[in-house]
Amino acid sequence: MAKKRNSRLVAAEIIALWMENQSFPDRQLAKVQNDHAFILEVVNGVVRNQNIFQWLERQWLKKSPQPFFRAVLEVGLYQLLFMENVEQYAAISETVDAAKGRPGGPGNAKMINAVLRRAQREGEKVFQLLEKQPAHIRLSHPKYLMDRWTRQYGEAAAIRLAEWDNHPPATVLRIEQSAIDADEFKEKLREGGIEAEVHPFSSYEIFLQLPRGIAVKKVPGYSEGWFTIQDPATSVAVDLLAPRPGEAVLDACAAPGGKAAMMAGRMKGQGELVAMDLHDDRIAVLQENQKRLGLDWMEIVRGDARKPQALDGRTFDAILLDVPCLNTGVLRRRADARWRVDEERIGKIARLQREILDAGAGLLKEGGRLVYSTCSLEAEENEDLVAEWVQEHPEFVLEKTEKSFPPESGVDGAFAALIRRK
Numbered sequence: 364m365a366k367k368r369n370s371r372l373v374a375a376e377i378i379a380l381w382m383e384n385q386s387f388p389d390r391q392l393a394k395v396q397n398d399h400a401f402i403l404e405v406v407n408g409v410v411r412n413q414n415i416f417q418w419l420e421r422q423w424l425k426k427s428p429q430p431f432f433r434a435v436l437e438v439g440l441y442q443l444l445f446m447e448n449v450e451q452y453a454a455i456s457e458t459v460d461a462a463k464g465r466p467g468g469p470g471n472a473k474m475i476n477a478v479l480r481r482a483q484r485e486g487e488k489v490f491q492l493l494e495k496q497p498a499h500i501r502l503s504h505p506k507y508l509m510d511r512w513t514r515q516y517g518e519a520a521a522i523r524l525a526e527w528d529n530h531p532p533a534t535v536l537r538i539e540q541s542a543i544d545a546d547e548f549k550e551k552l553r554e555g556g557i558e559a560e561v562h563p564f565s566s567y568e569i570f571l572q573l574p575r576g577i578a579v580k581k582v583p584g585y586s587e588g589w590f591t592i593q594d595p596a597t598s599v600a601v602d603l604l605a606p607r608p609g610e611a612v613l614d615a616c617a618a619p620g621g622k623a624a625m626m627a628g629r630m631k632g633q634g635e636l637v638a639m640d641l642h643d644d645r646i647a648v649l650q651e652n653q654k655r656l657g658l659d660w661m662e663i664v665r666g667d668a669r670k671p672q673a674l675d676g677r678t679f680d681a682i683l684l685d686v687p688c689l690n691t692g693v694l695r696r697r698a699d700a701r702w703r704v705d706e707e708r709i710g711k712i713a714r715l716q717r718e719i720l721d722a723g724a725g726l727l728k729e730g731g732r733l734v735y736s737t738c739s740l741e742a743e744e745n746e747d748l749v750a751e752w753v754q755e756h757p758e759f760v761l762e763k764t765e766k767s768f769p770p771e772s773g774v775d776g777a778f779a780a781l782i783r784r785k
């Protein structure tokens with residue numbers, strides 16, 4: 364039998380890859396076989412707390428180590444400073460061992476050992492000093508993002524938002540009420556030993572919060588399609604569009620299909636529901652979900668929402684444009700996402716979003732409605748974009764906007780605007 368690899372080493376290798384070429388830790392984490400929960404927590408913790416570790420290293424080290432050794436060091440620091448249920452002696456010795464096998468290992472292992480022992484001695488002092496640092500270091504967010512949120516929302520709200528991002532979410536599911544009655548589903552969970560709380564954001568859609576650490580595929584009814592894992596904020600856009608049975612409805616950026624499934628439920632299997640996406644890998648996930656949920660009547664189309672020739676001139680009563688965005692409302696879900704936001708990306712994504720809105724609006728029937736939505740909190744992707752667009756298109760009216768600001772709503776960030784063709 365192959366010897367189990369040192370979990371600290373596995374975590375450090377994933378982090379080093381991310382440091383070197385921004386490769387998504389999620390993809391590497393999906394391949395981890397042993398000790399998955401520990402490695403997941405350490406990798407996400409190190410990535411999320413980058414500004415704190417870099418601040419500490421600036422004070423404690425003369426020069427920054429190469430990415431692999433820096434990753435090993437941070438794996439150790441994360442365990443000592445942030446994890447409660449880790450035995451400190453094992454944390455230090457296994458982490459130091461992880462550094463040894465590489466060229467330059469012995470010297471770096473010595474340095475890592477010294478820094479970790481210092482962290483063990485001075486942990487409390489580190490947090491006292493950290494408290495006095497500016498918010499972007501203390502809460503480990505890019506300064507650029509903190510500054511932009513402070514301009515948009517004020518300093519106190521920007522801080523609350525950054526604090527929110529540092530707490531990974533609980534798992535929430537939405538009951539597929541067209542597949543199972545809500546009370547019956549709750550009963551099935553209870554029979555399976557799962558006590559799930561109804562999420563306060565529930566209204567038409569019923570969301571349940573699962574206890575921590577439950578494997579989704581083990582929840583009763585996964586293969587039967589009784590539920591979809593989904594944050595309650597996803598209902599904001601669908602509530603605003605309110606698709607009805609018998610309508611022709613387009614979801615132009617549909618994968619993985621969470622909102623499409625919600626719309627299918629509202630339409631009760633009557634009418635046309637077209638789910639389009641541009642990317643093959645995303646369409647594969649959309650198809651998987653379609654199959655699991657038994658939505659054979661939903662039509663899946665591969666097409667570009669900027670140039671929707673694939674739709675062959677069809678028009679729709681209701682369209683959802685759940686556009687690609689910078690995801691700044693859902694940073695708590697992806698430890699690495701906060702480090703990928705910059706001015707250039709905002710400009711680029713806003714141009715793409717506008718192109719999708721231009722083309723999507725052209726597919727509406729007279730009197731038809733569309734919802735433009737994002738899971739971002741940046742005005743350029745949301746309010747500003749929609750207001751400017753409607754001003755330039757007098758044949759459309761902006762009827763309503765909704766926004767979820769996480770520290771106030773208690774759910775993911777989301778923006779949705781209802782636009783009607785006159």
Ligand SMILES: C[S@@+](CC[C@H](N)C(=O)[O-])C[C@H]1O[C@@H](n2cnc3c(N)ncnc32)[C@H](O)[C@@H]1O
Pocket residue numbers: 597615616617618619620621622623639640641642645666667668669685686687688
């Ligand atoms: C925010 S996600 C959609 C989430 C989805 N509505 C849901 O609720 O599950 C945006 C999607 O847009 C797709 N996309 C990106 N550019 C596109 C384009 N030009 N045309 C159509 N889809 C596009 C992406 O592949 C991605 O799946």
